[in-house]
Amino acid sequence: MKHATIEILEEGETTIFGNPSGQYFVREYKDDVEMSGSFYKTINEAEAHVREYQNEQKWSQSSSK
Numbered sequence: 001m002k003h004a005t006i007e008i009l010e011e012g013e014t015t016i017f018g019n020p021s022g023q024y025f026v027r028e029y030k031d032d033v034e035m036s037g038s039f040y041k042t043i044n045e046a047e048a049h050v051r052e053y054q055n056e057q058k059w060s061q062s063s064s065k
Contacts, residue, residue: 004028004050
């Protein structure tokens with residue numbers, strides 16, 4: 001099962017990748033294993049990505065029926 005989380009970074013917070021391009025960090029999981037992550041400048045962009053990522057699963061399940 002796919003799911004994603006949004007983490008909000010503090011002002012000036014860095015990551016192992018250096019200075020992120022945005023304050024909102026989306027982590028993608030499949031079967032509880034982290035698969036990917038990306039940064040977004042706005043919460044709306046992050047939320048839109050999460051919805052799209054999670055909807056991919058719904059489409060693939062419904063098309064296989």
